[in-house]
Amino acid sequence: MRIRQLSLSNFRSIARGQLLFSDHTLLLGGNSVGKSTVCEALDLLLGPERLRRMPPVDEHDFHARRYLDDEGNSVPIELEVVLTDLTDDLVRQYRGHIEYWDAEKGELLTEANQPEDANADSALPALRIAFRAAYDPDEDEFFADTYFASPPQEEGDRFSRVSSNDKRNFGFIYLRALRTGSRALSLERGSLLDIIIRLQDSERSKMWEETLRSLEDLKPPIHEIPQLQSVLGDIDARIRQFVGLSSSDPALALFSSALTRESLRRTITLFGASKHSDVLIPYWRLGSGVVNAMVFSLLTFIGELKQNVIFAMEEPELAIPPHTQRRIVQFMTTSVDQAILTSHSPFIVEQFAPEQVLLLSREDNATLMGRRLELTGIKAKTYRGGIRRHFAEAMLGRGVICVEGVSDSDMLVSASQVLERYGVEEYDYTPLDLSGVTIVQCDGDGNLPQHGQFFRSLGLSSYALYDEPTDGDAASIEASFNKSWQLEYRGIEKLLAEEVPVKVLRRFLEGASSWNDYPRGDRYECTSDADDPAVRKACFKVLKSRKGCGYAGRLVEECTAEDLPQMLVEVLVSISEDLPGLSRVANSTDDDIKASDDEE
Numbered sequence: 001m002r003i004r005q006l007s008l009s010n011f012r013s014i015a016r017g018q019l020l021f022s023d024h025t026l027l028l029g030g031n032s033v034g035k036s037t038v039c040e041a042l043d044l045l046l047g048p049e050r051l052r053r054m055p056p057v058d059e060h061d062f063h064a065r066r067y068l069d070d071e072g073n074s075v076p077i078e079l080e081v082v083l084t085d086l087t088d089d090l091v092r093q094y095r096g097h098i099e100y101w102d103a104e105k106g107e108l109l110t111e112a113n114q115p116e117d118a119n120a121d122s123a124l125p126a127l128r129i130a131f132r133a134a135y136d137p138d139e140d141e142f143f144a145d146t147y148f149a150s151p152p153q154e155e156g157d158r159f160s161r162v163s164s165n166d167k168r169n170f171g172f173i174y175l176r177a178l179r180t181g182s183r184a185l186s187l188e189r190g191s192l193l194d195i196i197i198r199l200q201d202s203e204r205s206k207m208w209e210e211t212l213r214s215l216e217d218l219k220p221p222i223h224e225i226p227q228l229q230s231v232l233g234d235i236d237a238r239i240r241q242f243v244g245l246s247s248s249d250p251a252l253a254l255f256s257s258a259l260t261r262e263s264l265r266r267t268i269t270l271f272g273a274s275k276h277s278d279v280l281i282p283y284w285r286l287g288s289g290v291v292n293a294m295v296f297s298l299l300t301f302i303g304e305l306k307q308n309v310i311f312a313m314e315e316p317e318l319a320i321p322p323h324t325q326r327r328i329v330q331f332m333t334t335s336v337d338q339a340i341l342t343s344h345s346p347f348i349v350e351q352f353a354p355e356q357v358l359l360l361s362r363e364d365n366a367t368l369m370g371r372r373l374e375l376t377g378i379k380a381k382t383y384r385g386g387i388r389r390h391f392a393e394a395m396l397g398r399g400v401i402c403v404e405g406v407s408d409s410d411m412l413v414s415a416s417q418v419l420e421r422y423g424v425e426e427y428d429y430t431p432l433d434l435s436g437v438t439i440v441q442c443d444g445d446g447n448l449p450q451h452g453q454f455f456r457s458l459g460l461s462s463y464a465l466y467d468e469p470t471d472g473d474a475a476s477i478e479a480s481f482n483k484s485w486q487l488e489y490r491g492i493e494k495l496l497a498e499e500v501p502v503k504v505l506r507r508f509l510e511g512a513s514s515w516n517d518y519p520r521g522d523r524y525e526c527t528s529d530a531d532d533p534a535v536r537k538a539c540f541k542v543l544k545s546r547k548g549c550g551y552a553g554r555l556v557e558e559c560t561a562e563d564l565p566q567m568l569v570e571v572l573v574s575i576s577e578d579l580p581g582l583s584r585v586a587n588s589t590d591d592d593i594k595a596s597d598d599e600e
C-alpha cells in the first residue's frame with residue numbers, strides 16, 4: 001500500500017495544499033515550510049492510535065487559530081489521502097469504498113473521466129480516507145473523526161467511519177523527530193514495541209492480565225518492607241480515627257503501579273546493557289546514538305513481520321553516524337512498501353533518486369506547494385556523481401555560489417570568516433554558512449551555466465564568481481544566475497597577489513616557507529629585502545604552484561577586513577544583504593519578511 005496524494009485545508013500553518021507522492025518520498029524544504037505538518041496530517045488520517053488522544057486536536061491545530069468564522073460557525077480542519085497499491089485481500093475487504101487512481105496522470109478517476117476498462121494498467125484500485133475536525137460550540141469541545149470518502153453520500157447521510165483496526169491494515173507508522181527514544185521503545189499505544197506485540201501475539205490481553213496479577217501477588221509485597229510496614233501501620237492507626245477502613249489486614253497497601261493496562265504502559269521501562277558495561281540501565285540512558293540504532297533495528301523487525309508498511313520518519317540522521325543513516329534509508333526503500341522521510345542530511349538525500357525528492361515551498365505564505373526535483377540544465381550522471389559534495393547540501397540551504405575550483409572555494413570560506421571576525425563598517429554581516437549558502441565547485445567555467453540553471457530551478461538564490469571564461473561565455477554565465485561577478489584577473493591567485501597588501505603577503509610567505517609542501521626553488525623564494533613587486537610575483541608563483549592545496553584560503557586568513565580585495569567584500573556583502581541571517585530576519589520590520597507559525 002502506498003500514499004499517492006495528500007490534501008490539506010485549514011491545518012496549522014497551512015491554509016490549503018495538495019501533494020503528490022512517489023513510491024518513496026523525501027520531503028525537502030526550509031525550516032517552518034511544513035514538513036512536520038505533512039507528517040502530522042498523515043498520522044491523523046492513518047495513525048491507529050492518534051485519535052485516542054483527548055481532545056484529538058486543539059486551538060493551535062487550526063490555521064491562524066481560526067476555528068470559528070465571524071458569524072460563529074465552525075471552520076473545520078479537512079484532510080484527505082489517497083491510498084493505492086492495495087493487496088487483493090484489501091481490495092476485497094473494502095470493495096464498497098474502492099475508487100481508481102490514474103497512475104500516468106497522477107489523479108483520481110471520477111465518473112466524468114472513468115476509463116472504459118477500469119482494470120487498465122494505469123488505473124489502480126484506490127481508497128480515499130478523509131479526516132475532519134471542528135469545534136462544537138454547544139459542547140464546548142473539539143471533535144474529530146476519519147471516514148471513507150467514497151461512495152458519495154446523500155445530504156444528511158453519514159460516511160462510513162475508518163476504525164483503528166482498518167488503519168492497522170493500512171500499516172502506517174510515524175516516528176517523530178527527537179522523540180523516537182522517549183516513545184518508540186516504550187509500551188505506549190502505537191509504539192514500536194506495541195506494534196511488534198500486536199503482530200506476534202494474538203492473545204496479548206492475557207499478557208496484561210497475567211502481568212497485573214503478578215504485580216498484585218508480588219512476594220513479598222512492597223508494603224511488607226520493614227520500614228514501609230512500620231510507617232503504614234502508623235498511618236493506618238491515624239486514618240482509622242477519622243475513616244472506617246476494612247478489618248482485613250492490611251487495609252493499606254503499596255503496589256508498583258495502578259494495576260491497570262494503561263498504567264503499565266506508562267510504567268514499564270525497557271532496560272539495556274551496553275557493550276562496555278554489564279549493568280542494566282533504562283534504555284534512554286544508553287545514549288542518543290544507541291537508542292536510535294535500537295529504533296532502527298525494531299523498524300527492520302516490523303518490516304519483516306508486517307505485510308503492509310508505510311513508514312513516515314522525521315530526520316533519521318539525529319545522533320546517528322553517516323553510515324547508519326545510509327543503512328536506514330537503504331532498508332526503508334528496499335524492505336517496506338513506502339518510506340516518507342524529512343531530512344537535513346546530505347547522506348540521506350543522496351540515497352533518493354531525483355524523482356523521489358519532493359521540494360516543499362509556500363505560496364502567499366499559507367498555500368503549501370510541492371514539486372518534483374527536475375534536473376534542469378544538468379545531466380543525470382553529473383547529479384549522481386556530485387550529489388554528496390554539491391547538490392544535496394545545496395538543496396538543504398537557501399542559496400549557492402558557484403566557483404570554478406577548490407582554491408576559489410577555500411578563498412571564499414576564509415574571506416567570509418574574516419568578515420565575520422572583524423566586521424564590515426556600518427553593516428551587520430552574515431557569514432555564508434549562517435545565510436544558508438553552499439559553495440559549489442563546478443570544475444571549470446564551462447560548467448557554470450548548467451549549474452546555475454539547475455539551482456535556479458530549485459528556487460535557490462544563485463551566484464557565481466569566475467574569471468575570464470575559456471570554455472564558456474560571460475553572457476551565458478550571467479544569464480544563468482541571479483547575480484554574478486567576473487574577476488579582473490586571470491584567476492584568483494592573481495587577484496590575491498595583486499590586491500592583498502604587501503605586508504600581509506610577506507607575513508604569509510615567511511610562515512608558509514616552513515610548510516612541508518612549500519614549493520622549492522629560487523622562483524618561490526622571497527628575501528626580507530625584496531621589493532614590493534618581487535614579493536607579489538613570488539606570492540603569485542607560490543599560489544599558482546599550490547593551486548587547490550589550501551594556500552589561497554590560508555593567505556586570506558592572514559588578512560583583516562580592510563586587507564581583503566574589494567571585489568571579495570562586494571560579493572560577500574551582496575549575498576549577505578540578499579540572505580540575511582535568522583536573527584536579522586526575526587528583527588526585521590520589512591513587510592516582505594514574515595515569520596511562519598508552523599510548529600517546526
